[in-house]
Amino acid sequence: MKKQNYKNHRKYYPPHHFIYLPLLILLEVLGVYNIWNDPQHKLVWILFSIIISLLFYLAIMVRQHYALGIQNRVVILEFRQRYFEMFNTRSDDVVEKLSFSQIAALRFAEDEEFKELLYKALHENISGDEIKRSITIWKPDHQRV
Known part of the structure; x- marks a missing residue:
């Protein structure tokens, strides 16, 4: 294990902090954008946005782990x-x-x-x-x- 110091003392969980959450935010923005700009598939984009919102909620619940x-x-x-x-x-x-x-x-x-x-x-x-x-x-x- 690396010796801890000021530069490396913070702890991130890279899959969560740098991949999963940013990806969910990006997908939610995409879903909301397409609700307004793709009227033919509006229901699909609403469902998509709801699912992404639920996944984002679950990701926040990971705080229990912390x-x-x-x-x-x-x-x-x-x-x-x-x-x-x-x-x-x-x-x-x-x-x-x-x-x-x-x-x-x-x-x-x-x-x-x-x-x-x-x-x-x-x-x-x-x-x-x-x-x-x-x-x-x-x-x-x-x-x-």
Whole structure:
């Protein structure tokens, strides 16, 4: 992975930002233009424009995907904070050894179980699903999107 700096820190999804959305905008302009300039096929162009508008709406809904990405980042930050509060040390090495699934699963464990399950995740490499199944005192997360 490239080292991040000011010039490359922005994240774009090229198929979405530079192909799909501009193409949809272009097609919508074409459809609306032809509604007025091709009276013989006006109904076809109206239908075409409606379909493109729906696709554009779906493309905007992809923002939910971005929200989940941000939420996953928050889950990792919460793990780091909890780890620091419990062990009074940074969690950089630990986070690198765990998968996101394991980190996300550990947030459901109460503090004592957290320590035990973290040990198992690090030394026995148990999966996130196994961590969740092992939890006896469930700490709910009602804010997950």
